[in-house]
Amino acid sequence: MALSYGIKDFIEGGVINAVIVLNVVIGLVQDYRAEKTMESLLDLSAPTATVIRNHGRIETVKAETLVVGDIVQLAAGRVVPADLRLFDGINLETDEALLTGESLPVAKSPFITLSNPDLPVGDRINIAYSSSTVTKGRGTGIVVSTGMRTELGRIATLLRNKEGAHVRSSNIFARALTTFWKGTKSILGLTGTPLQVKLSKFALILFALAVLLAIIVFSASKFNVSNEVLIYGICVAVAIIPESLIAVLTITLAAGTKAMVKGHVLVRKMEALEAVGGVTNICSDKTGTLTQGKMIARKMWIPGFGTLSVSGTNNHLDPTNGVIMMADTKADIDLVKTSPEMMRFLKNIALCNVSTVYQRQDNTQSSQQTSHVPNNSTWAATGDPTEISLQVLAMRFHSGKDSLLLNENLSLLAEHQFDSTVKKMSVVYEDQRSQTVEVFLKGAGEVVLPSLAISDQEKDQINLRIQEMAGQGLRVLCLAYKILSDEEKPFVLKRESMETGLHFLGLVGLYDPPRLETFDAVKKCQIAGIKVHMLTGDHISTATAIAREVGILRPDLPCSHVSTSIMSAGQFDKLSNAEIDEMEALPLVIARCSPSTKVQMLEALHRRKAFGVMTGDGVNDSPALKRAHVGIAMGLNGSDVAKDAADMVLTDDNFASIVNAVEEGRRLFDNIQKFLMHLLISNISQVILLLIGLAFQDGDGNSVFPLSPLEILWVNMITSSFLAIGLGLEEAQPDIMLRRPHDLRVGVFTKELIIDKMIYGVFMGSLCLISFVAVVYGAGSANLGSDCNHGYNDSCESVFRARATVFSVLTFLLLITAWEVKHFSRSLFNMDRTGHTGPFAIFHTVWYNRFLFWAVIAGFSITFPVVYLPTVNTLVFKHMGISWEWGIVCGCVVVYVALVESWKATKRAFAIGSAKHLKLTTIEGDTPARKDSSTTAEKVPQEGMTTSGTATLDDDTKRGDSIFQRE
Helix, strand or coil: CCCHHCCHHHHHHHHHHHHHHHHHHHHHHHHHHHHHHHHCCCCCCCCCCEECCCCEEEEEEHHCCCCCCCCEECCCCCCCCCCCEEEEEEEEEECCCHCCCCCCEEEEEEEEECCCCCHHHHHCEEEEECCCCCEEEEEEEEECCCCCCHHHHHHHHHHEEEEEEEEHCHHHHHHHHHHHHHHHHHCCCCCHHHHHHHHHHHHHHHHHHHHCCCCCCCHHCCCCCHHHHHHHHEEEEHCCCCCCCCHHHHHHHHHHHHHHCCEEEEEECCCHHHCCCCCCEEEEEECCCCCCCCCCCEEEEEEECCCEEEEEECCCCCCCCCCEECCCCCCHHHCCCCCHHHHHHHHHHHCCCCEEEEECCCCCCCCCCCCCCCCCCCCECCCCCCHHHHHHHHHCCCCCCCHHHHHHCEEEEEEEECCCCCCCCEEEECCCCCCCCEEEEEEEEHHHHEEHHHCHHHHHHHHHHHHEEEEEEEEEEEEEECCCCCCCCCCCCHHHHHHEEEEEEEEEEEEECCCCCCHHHHHHHHHHEEEEEEECCHHHHHHHHHHHCCCCCCCCCHHHHHHHHHHEEEEEEEEHHHHHCCCCCCCCCCEEHHHHHHHHHHHHHHHHCCCCCEECCHHHHHHHHHCCCCEEEEECCCCCHHHCCCEEEEECCCHHHHHHHHHHHHHHHHHHHHHHHHHHHHHHHHHHHHHHHHHHHHCCCCCCCCCHHHHHHHHHHHHHHHHHHCCCCCCCCCCCCCCCCCCCCCCCHHHHHHHHHHHHHHHHHHHHHHHHHHHHHCCCCCCCCCCCCCCCCHHHHHHHHHHHHHHHHHHHHHHHHHHHHCCCCCHHHHCCCCCCCCCCCCHHHHCHHHHHEEEEHHHHHHHHHHCCCCCCHHHHHCCCCCCCHHHHHHHHHHHHHHHHHHHHHHHHHHHHHHHHHHHHHHHHHHHHHHHHHCCCCHHHCCCCCCCCCCCCHHHHHHHHHHHCCCC
């Protein structure tokens, strides 16, 4: 533009200026929309708080909406949303390192009153401070300060003032250098996600190549750089730079993030959006992710009393729903409660429990995300799904926690919370009437049995019963209790003392049905070359049964993998790195998994150069989420700490959403490759045309432009930009989950993309060159005129007509290329083989992406005004209207399509690049997916059944499960 003004070509300079301004405005509008999209996504992942409002209703609200006087509930892993005066809590500890610098958690005492108002922050043990993290226990407090009035807000105010003073007193040269460097990086695009930085670096390489090409042009004239040579050199340089690359990438990423939200995935870090498509392994939790998270206590075994089962349930929260069966007959609840063993069993599951189950006063739905409320239900619950199911079971016998505390005058002395490392929980209650102190404990069988004061023979019998129930797909909890002696009562806060010498109470089996969509999602992963691993805290028999049910453990598992496909965490943790690396395949199921086991699994994946996703919800899962290539936290039941450590958050805790995220990541990767291919084909063809065009010299010895500078800018900034955006918005190809993951170490510049862009670029550049030669040396009798680069004169008719022909050929070929690169191997005439075949299949191919369709139609339509508009064509674009040359344009289009289709056919014939996956698409892709989706009974067995057939529940339980399945 500056050069045009410098040589006093004001028309060309003004048009270039208008094109640049138009491109900048469009880019700004698109960037603004992308930023607004990202802001809305950030709002979705904003911190939340659990509050008690509206006559005791528990709700989840954004932390920023809290006001002084709100009552807030805290739990382990949550971030304190405001400064709270605590008035209730058990074993509550918070990490206040952000405020005090103290590395150890601070134990809180909600029930004390501090008389000294000038106590230091660290000594105010009845206050929970904003942005501190709950590391242990639970509590309730009332909001006393929010925003900048909190202790953290005061520090932020001081910090802001100090930073301002520091900036004013700092070295002016260092400050200027820092500002200059940051500004330079921002201008050059060296800030942002790894892919954005990589493409920005690629653009800089192209810029360096553009300079080299300009030097080549100058050298062709023996460095006698006249205005003509200078402009030609700049034209060649401009031709190789894809001006719209970064803008199109930003728009594509924003659209991909928005699509993720529709698939119930919040992207917290853009790097994960770019990388999730290359996943090779998914390590998933079981409860609530592979399964529905709607646990129901299905079976109970109490020594000396017998076995009870629950059937006929279709609402897992309603204690009045379903039938309690005993020995194939309906149990008499009043008679059952006369048993001391049964009553102690019920007290255990009700009191050793922090969940709440209640009946709503109205039918309105709560906004609480963790409420587990089914539609049209008057029952609601808060807490962990396991504890909710136990509380509902106790309420079936009219022995819920609230009624026990009210009727039996019990008071809580201590609570030792569940932890994924110890896998058990205990509480200590005192009967105020009899002064009796009892300990109730629940936990995994293998950690509870060693604490029982019974013989080894009895333990073996209990263990056999545990394995029998676990083999039915039930999650089995072992219950125990003891009455404290007077000597033991002072040590109620010592967990070790409370959890030894216990008496066995019984077993309870919980059933959590797999999600209906899990089987299909797992199979989709397996077809896509992604291994799914279940890392669960459940018993190995339970984990195995569910893994078979959802398809993780397949019947056709190779014999060499059988011995290592199922392992307990204890077995896996004992292996050295060398022993793990010698395994042919990593375990598909790891039971009784601890946080350290997850980390070890990830490290094993890293050593195998695999790309792993790890899911997690608890505080202890944070290290694994951070070490994973992509860490995914649970949005419904996940802790704030886990969400903060994760790259993505599932808003529905559903495994199928992870698969949707992988599919969206692959679509995004494909689309980036598509618009890169399109932009670079355009650049390569123009460079070929212009470099060879140096040989076309007029009578004055000046090289004649096959394309004028404005034609080049028009093609690059107007025609190609909208086509590239349309390709960035492409839907996923039908075979996108029928191919192996792409190698993230290679990135978007795969061997196939590099070869294809060179081949197509040569095709396009050659045809443009041929069209120029055909017009000038055919009808034009090799008359290149004189001074035709500056403007029109009588000697320039053939050159101007040739330029219009080349411009039309280049434009039309780019428009056709936008449709051809929708798939790198499939024919344009048979691109979608999932339902649109035959001679008219092309119409669906070009129509389903409406943005791209109208961009192509607009590109075709606008070519004619550019070619024919009087004065504009000769003065601005340096070409003129054409007539018979349209035959050359059409011929070039036909030849180009034939060449591209021939190359694609060659790729398919020799299985080159993406063509390797086409056989999978027809043989393995279309048929199984449809077959499985139509036979739900085959792929998801009835609840309580396992595909292994090793054990089943009794008939009544199965009938109840069938009803629950239809829920």
